[in-house]
Amino acid sequence: MIEYDEFENKMVLKLVYYGPALSGKTTNLLSLHDILDQDGRGDLTVLDTKDDRTIFFDLLPFFLTAPSGLKIKLKVFTVPGQVKHDATRKAVLQRADGVAFIADSQLSEETNNSESFSNLEKNLEFVGLDIEKLPLVIQFNKRDLTNIINEDDITRIWEPTGIPVVLSSALAGHGVVETFRRLVELTYGHIDRKYLLGANHGLDKNMFMQKLTGGTVNDAGFKDNRHIAAEY
Numbered sequence: 190m191i192e193y194d195e196f197e198n199k200m201v202l203k204l205v206y207y208g209p210a211l212s213g214k215t216t217n218l219l220s221l222h223d224i225l226d227q228d229g230r231g232d233l234t235v236l237d238t239k240d241d242r243t244i245f246f247d248l249l250p251f252f253l254t255a256p257s258g259l260k261i262k263l264k265v266f267t268v269p270g271q272v273k274h275d276a277t278r279k280a281v282l283q284r285a286d287g288v289a290f291i292a293d294s295q296l297s298e299e300t301n302n303s304e305s306f307s308n309l310e311k312n313l314e315f316v317g318l319d320i321e322k323l324p325l326v327i328q329f330n331k332r333d334l335t336n337i338i339n340e341d342d343i344t345r346i347w348e349p350t351g352i353p354v355v356l357s358s359a360l361a362g363h364g365v366v367e368t369f370r371r372l373v374e375l376t377y378g379h380i381d382r383k384y385l386l387g388a389n390h391g392l393d394k395n396m397f398m399q400k401l402t403g404g405t406v407n408d409a410g411f412k413d414n415r416h417i418a419a420e421y
């Protein structure tokens with residue numbers, strides 16, 4: 190649920206990187222921060238320390254102005270993955286406009302992934318968001334490691350859901366921008382339907398993508414990432 194202030198001509202969007210502890214959520218934002226080194230990208234705040242008591246979230250903001258003058262701030266958050274930080278996760282998830290679920294590809298993490306995804310479903314319901322309508326992208330991270338879930342299994346499980354899947358190695362920066370692009374693209378569609386960004390503000394999808402990611406919509410993203418994954 191977007192924050193839109195018509196009087197001030199300002200809009201604040203919120204994207205959330207969700208997933209189990211240590212799946213690579215913070216690493217995604219660190220890589221995004223490094224790769225998208227451009228106008229409109231703010232500084233990264235990492236509040237996620239290794240000390241259990243001080244784990245909160247990370248925040249990477251982006252800023253852009255539509256041709257109409259509408260100022261848009263896009264806040265990208267991570268949640269703490271550990272089970273006990275559920276209250277923080279709920280708070281971060283409030284009013285989210287889109288979610289990237291970062292799964293850890295290691296076979297040993299399968300239970301943690303599925304518990305975290307169930308937790309996402311439960312918490313979306315708790316904060317009043319409909320998972321069927323919310324822009325959602327799944328990233329299978331750590332493709333550089335061995336003993337990982339294979340691509341065929343990922344496709345078999347996730348393709349029927351229609352949720353876009355990106356294979357990545359966030360540590361190497363692979364698949365990180367693609368995940369963000371996919372999410373930003375879905376989020377644009379979601380918001381444009383309601384706030385007519387194109388019709389009323391002159392901000393079409395390509396311009397939105399260009400301003401946020403420095404690139405245009407890449408519909409071959411999934412294939413590209415399969416290609417990258419094959420390199421490991």
Ligand SMILES: Nc1nc2c(ncn2[C@@H]2O[C@H](COP(=O)(O)OP(=O)(O)O)[C@@H](O)[C@H]2O)c(=O)[nH]1
Nearest residue numbers: 210211212213214215216330331332358359360
């Ligand atoms: N091998 C490998 N390690 C990764 C990758 N992404 C993250 N990591 C490592 O996994 C650990 C947890 O990452 P972090 O981003 O802190 O996880 P978070 O708890 O989800 O924020 C760190 O040691 C990262 O360096 C990846 O793509 N490949």
Ligand SMILES: [Mg+2]
Nearest residue numbers: 214215237267
């Ligand atoms: Mg983290």
